[in-house]
Amino acid sequence: MHDACGVVGISLRENGNNVAKSIYYALYALQHRGQEAAGISVYDGKTIRTHRGMGLVSEVFNDAQIALLRGVVGIGHVRYPTTGRSCIENSQPLLVKYKDGAVAVAHNGNLVNSNQLREQLEQSGDIFHTTSDTEVIAHILVRELLRHDLPDAVRALMRKIVGSYSLVFILGDIVLAVRDPLGIKPLCIGEVESGMMVASESVAIDTLNGRLLRDVRPGEMVIIRNGELFSHQLSRLPCAAHCVFEYIYFARPDSIMDGRLIYDVRVNIGAKLADEHPANADTVTPIPDSGITLAVGYHQRSGINYRECLMKNRYIGRTFIMPDQNMRETAVRLKMNTIRPNIQGQRLILVDDSIVRGTTSRRIVNMVKNAGAKEVHVRIGSPPIMAPCYLGIDMPSREELIAAYKTISGVQTVLEADSLGYVSHKGLVEAIGIPERNLCMGCLTGIYPLDIPGEKCAAAQMTLAEYVC
Ligand code: SF4
Incomplete structure (x- = not known):
């Protein structure tokens, strides 16, 4: 078994150092979550620059590449593929340009309705460059951003996508992080020197000598701008569904999740x-x-x-x-x-x-x-x-x-x-010490926390979209 991916997002205050090196070290700490590819995107005040490659973090980056990624806002990703072929095009962060700008996105998780959404988007003219579900997420967000402000655009995105997702985006000068309404994959928030960060596991925060503040709540959207954090609770479900295998096997033993070492x-x-x-x-x-x-x-x-x-x-x-x-x-x-x-x-x-x-x-x-x-x-x-x-x-x-x-x-x-x-x-x-209804x-058991075609669902009537506030 392999975990799908690890993500990190950091926003430093304007006088902070270049963020790329911090993301590089954080990805090193998350290497166990994906060894197939790694990537970093940084916003330099005008454009988003990305470097990605196949292999371990140490194989993908060197000093010269890190030096080219200048800026105080950035995201990073280590990948093990679950959806999409193993190739450089499917490595992340992915960059999607649109008329008002560009979005970089990195994703840990898997959408169960990705094919259906991709078909709908293709029928209405979208062209895809990868086979990954992450590009589907980016396209939907871009469409919604053209119609709504940021919280409403993310709300609309969450109403459409079904599955597990801990997402980090660069949108202009902000880092945006979203965790799915059931909190299936982990994501936590930390304070680092001159700014704030989110990461799949707290070991990434430890590595940067930061302080773990808390987990991103299921259904929560977090915006980090100029090193300051703003929270919007976009979905309120009566239960969560944290993956038990994070506790048994995937997460590093020195990580803290939901307050548990x-x-x-x-x-x-x-x-x-x-x-x-x-x-x-x-x-x-x-x-x-x-x-x-x-x-x-x-x-x-x-x-x-x-x-x-x-x-x-x-x-x-x-x-x-x-x-x-x-x-x-x-x-x-x-x-x-x-x-x-x-x-x-x-x-x-x-x-x-x-x-x-x-x-x-x-x-x-x-x-x-x-x-x-x-x-x-x-x-x-x-x-x-x-x-x-x-x-x-x-x-x-x-x-x-x-x-x-x-x-x-x-x-x-x-x-x-x-x-x-x-x-x-x-x-x-x-x-684990968490009630079964939240796992x-x-x-x-063969019983899943959301509706998967052909499988049993814990709450067959439950439509996640209804719980998006
Ligand atoms: S507990 Fe759920 S999310 Fe975790 S490996 Fe099993 S089915 Fe997947």
Whole structure:
């Protein structure tokens, strides 16, 4: 699974330094949210200048490119594609020009009605340069800006688009940020030296030595002009739908979301796993890196010794040449190796965040057994994933999800594990500490927080547009 993207927007007061370097560092902090492409747009007082490229933030930018992006207002993006092909045209920020100016936009999320909206816009003459849903958003906003003032234009946009969206725009000398009415993807506000910023995660604010103020509320529009922040609540829904996988896996453990430190949430999930699925074992060990904090929680609650038994190779980049079929085992060992003396003769509790297809988990169980583990008890920090995500996470189709067609004991057999335990829905909700009515658990329950064709909806009658004030 991959997260879709990370976004950042910064507005400094007029006497502030160039904003591009700050955005560059903030994107570095958000690199885990997307490694396929990165980009920065800056308004220099007259025009919006953009530099984008395929690759990691460190590969896309150098000092000379940053120096060319002069200005105190800017936005940035790291991308992992969910809608649209993997190509430079679909990287962000996207720039759309119109008769009164230009808009730059960066988006984290996924629209479920993007094709329908694109068709309508094409029929009325709009020409698209990308296949991404972000361009659809930009075109609608531009049309609405020609008719309305800013809050009304964004209101009209929110009435039309359905899905998950945390958006940042440059509009003239302002940074505009909008979070969807259900708050599915994260977005927070911070204060930095000489200005204000918004970012997908608070680690971006920490990196700039700033201060986290709060999350952007679901349905809120935030305008930052000359380093000052103005808020407009454009939608008021009775519940939210924050993605639970941000807490389990996607967000960095040092981020704070909805007032909760992600590290603490993961320790809580590990403790719930220990309560719900105890095992007679000698050692608790994580599948690195995402299982580490969950395993710490399991160890603290169960009192069972914690020891690392697997080492991940952190230097395999995108250019890694995959060995051919008959070198499959080499490929696995290149990515992950065992610490044999820690494993031999041990009854292991192996902790991970999720099982998607089951192939990686099976190989890892196999590796630790070959390294001499006496027993392997697998513990998973999410309930079984049995349905796809339509809201911004790149996830395989239903047919490929092992839990969609196998029982838990069936999955255990495929993994060749001695036991298998997933955290329960109730345990997960308690560990996060947010009421279930305010969480999206679509991929865990098959019931989604908004209407998706062919799928069940938590409130089938709910039309998001009705809640836009
Ligand atoms: S369906 Fe799953 S991955 Fe997608 S937003 Fe909801 S909880 Fe997150």
